[in-house]
Amino acid sequence: MNRRQAEEYFFRGLMFISSTFIIMVLCHIIYSILSAGLPHLNWDMISKVPEGGYYFGKGGGILNAIIGSLYVAVGATSLALAIGLPVALFMNIHLTKWKKIVNGIRFLMDLLCGIPSIVYGAFGFTLMIFFGLRTSLLAGIITVTVFIVPIMIRAIDEVLMTIPRGLFESALSLGSTKSEISYRVFFKQSIAGIITAILLSFGRAIGDAASVLLTTGYTDYIPTSLNQPTATLPLAIFFQLSSPILEVRQRAYASAVILIAIILFISLLARILTYSYKKNKINY
Amino acid sequence: MRFRLFDISRKLRNSIHTSWMIASLSIVLLIPLVLTAGLVIKSLPLLEQQPLLTLLFSSNWKPLSGEFGFYPFIVSSVWVTILALLFSIPICLLTSIHLTQYAKKWVLKIMQPVIDILAGIPSVIYGVWGILVIIPFISDHVAPFLGKSSSGYSILAGSIVLSIMVIPFVLNILIELFNNIPVELSEASLSLGATRWQTIKFVVLKKGLPGIISSFGLGMSRAFGETIAVLMVVGNVAKVPTGILQPGYPLPALIANNYGEMMSIPQYDAALMLSAFILFVVVLFFNAGSRLLIIRSGKHN
Numbered sequence: 001m002n003r004r005q006a007e008e009y010f011f012r013g014l015m016f017i018s019s020t021f022i023i024m025v026l027c028h029i030i031y032s033i034l035s036a037g038l039p040h041l042n043w044d045m046i047s048k049v050p051e052g053g054y055y056f057g058k059g060g061g062i063l064n065a066i067i068g069s070l071y072v073a074v075g076a077t078s079l080a081l082a083i084g085l086p087v088a089l090f091m092n093i094h095l096t097k098w099k100k101i102v103n104g105i106r107f108l109m110d111l112l113c114g115i116p117s118i119v120y121g122a123f124g125f126t127l128m129i130f131f132g133l134r135t136s137l138l139a140g141i142i143t144v145t146v147f148i149v150p151i152m153i154r155a156i157d158e159v160l161m162t163i164p165r166g167l168f169e170s171a172l173s174l175g176s177t178k179s180e181i182s183y184r185v186f187f188k189q190s191i192a193g194i195i196t197a198i199l200l201s202f203g204r205a206i207g208d209a210a211s212v213l214l215t216t217g218y219t220d221y222i223p224t225s226l227n228q229p230t231a232t233l234p235l236a237i238f239f240q241l242s243s244p245i246l247e248v249r250q251r252a253y254a255s256a257v258i259l260i261a262i263i264l265f266i267s268l269l270a271r272i273l274t275y276s277y278k279k280n281k282i283n284y
Numbered sequence: 285m286r287f288r289l290f291d292i293s294r295k296l297r298n299s300i301h302t303s304w305m306i307a308s309l310s311i312v313l314l315i316p317l318v319l320t321a322g323l324v325i326k327s328l329p330l331l332e333q334q335p336l337l338t339l340l341f342s343s344n345w346k347p348l349s350g351e352f353g354f355y356p357f358i359v360s361s362v363w364v365t366i367l368a369l370l371f372s373i374p375i376c377l378l379t380s381i382h383l384t385q386y387a388k389k390w391v392l393k394i395m396q397p398v399i400d401i402l403a404g405i406p407s408v409i410y411g412v413w414g415i416l417v418i419i420p421f422i423s424d425h426v427a428p429f430l431g432k433s434s435s436g437y438s439i440l441a442g443s444i445v446l447s448i449m450v451i452p453f454v455l456n457i458l459i460e461l462f463n464n465i466p467v468e469l470s471e472a473s474l475s476l477g478a479t480r481w482q483t484i485k486f487v488v489l490k491k492g493l494p495g496i497i498s499s500f501g502l503g504m505s506r507a508f509g510e511t512i513a514v515l516m517v518v519g520n521v522a523k524v525p526t527g528i529l530q531p532g533y534p535l536p537a538l539i540a541n542n543y544g545e546m547m548s549i550p551q552y553d554a555a556l557m558l559s560a561f562i563l564f565v566v567v568l569f570f571n572a573g574s575r576l577l578i579i580r581s582g583k584h585n
Contacts (some may be wrong), residue, residue, distance in 0.1 A: 014380035083308040090305035114571040116509020121559035125355040179301035207406025210511035234408040
């Protein structure tokens with residue numbers, strides 16, 4: 001065996017190790033969260049609000065945070081879809097002639113995607129003060145919407161870019177208006193990808209802590225209006241984990257199991273939906 | 285065609301849709317402007333009192349007496365980010381080459397969901413994992429091994445957690461990059477008798493160099509702004525760290541930890557907004573630089 005081959009095998013080994021390492025890290029993360037949290041997961045966790053305060057109370061669960069997170073994530077994802085889908089369609093259908101503008105918007109969206117969520121949180125906080133709001137569900141939804149809109153636009157845009165131009169031209173030649181091409185042709189063609197994009201943004205919205213930390217506040221109760229502070233799952237984990245009481249910290253681990261279960265469920269759902277919609281797609 | 289009693293005319297519907305599209309595009313384009321303006325206006329009160337350079341390079345952080353030196357936080361951020369990149373660069377490079385040049389289909393079928401899930405795990409979960417695993421590992425094994433004692437809450441812990449978080453992000457960019465390098469180039473090299481690894485070393489890596497550099501730039505900006513996971517394991521002591529086993533206090537953690545008091549101490553809110561603005565500028569700089577590099581090198585080909 002000469003030097004060249006030895007080098008080849010050496011690096012092949014290293015590559016194999018590093019790929020295996022990544023798989024093992026994921027397994028280890030899931031395993032260690034499950035083993036810390038599963039023993040403390042019970043029905044009370046997901047059916048009751050904290051008893052005696054989330055920081056010191058030993059009883060109850062985190063229903064308030066689960067509901068709160070769903071409120072924030074569903075609200076923000078719907079708002080982001082209402083703004084993001086038209087923008088992505090506009091870029092791919094109305095602006096096809098202006099390549100430079102589209103590329104400029106894409107570049108800007110990419111930059112916005114890269115801005116840390118804590119900056120969005122700080123920005124949301126200044127907006128909140130400016131409009132005289134206090135930490136509330138509404139402020140959280142708006143901040144998270146601003147945070148996920150660029151992600152949603154870029155994700156939908158990536159899907160729309162793969163649709164062949166021919167479809168656009170044939171729909172146009174049949175006399176469709178541009179909005180009909182957008183919503184009846186392009187939207188339907190890319191529905192699988194759009195659902196994946198929505199789920200991706202939803203996962204971001206439900207999992208992000210830094211942006212809601214400054215804007216939604218925290219409470220032990222389930223919010224009944226948009227003006228009330230709201231608990232969210234990531235913050236529930238974060239705050240409970242810093243408690244001096246063992247039972248509360250164990251509840252944090254159990255909450256982490258719930259959050260990771262939600263995220264895994266979303267990711268599984270995205271895969272299944274993508275697969276089942278792909279079967280109905282027109283192929284060329 | 286189905287008959288509808290109150291059918292709005294198609295043209296009207298088209299113009300309603302189009303104007304909503306333009307309206308939402310304007311909203312989206314307004315975001316960066318309002319974001320920048322908001323952060324600048326909010327941090328101006330502090331900048332008017334003290335010059336920016338003094339703020340950046342002073343290490344006195346005493347909000348109650350109006351002294352705001354960002355130096356310890358900036359140093360911590362830089363340490364954590366650079367260490368995290370050092371840990372993740374080799375893994376990302378090796379794995380992306382493995383997946384794009386060597387791996388069989390079934391390996392890709394396993395790795396793709398693994399990377400997706402890693403990318404989707406919320407940062408607070410990484411933080412919990414850090415507390416459960418990395419902290420005890422550092423205080424029980426790493427610190428004694430180096431002949432020091434540490435609580436585990438340290439720059440090192442923050443950067444290890446961060447490096448794992450950055451891996452899926454950088455990996456995805458690298459995989460896309462290597463997949464876009466023309467196969468003909470490697471085929472030419474292979475047909476001249478080079479081994480696979482030589483082809484990778486002299487052709488693929490060389491061709492992809494600008495992209496590789498910019499992927500790390502993007503990873504860097506991602507790492508620089510990460511908040512909760514780092515905050516949970518890094519210790520949060522406002523002193524200039526002198527070693528990797530000492531606690532640090534990165535900029536995002538500063539904002540996240542102190543927003544509660546910022547309205548009650550004068551100038552404190554301006555200081556925190558200024559740190560958000562510094563974060564914003566640094567991240568934007570690396571992000572824009574890396575993306576421009578990718579675009580430039582793409583045009584060059």
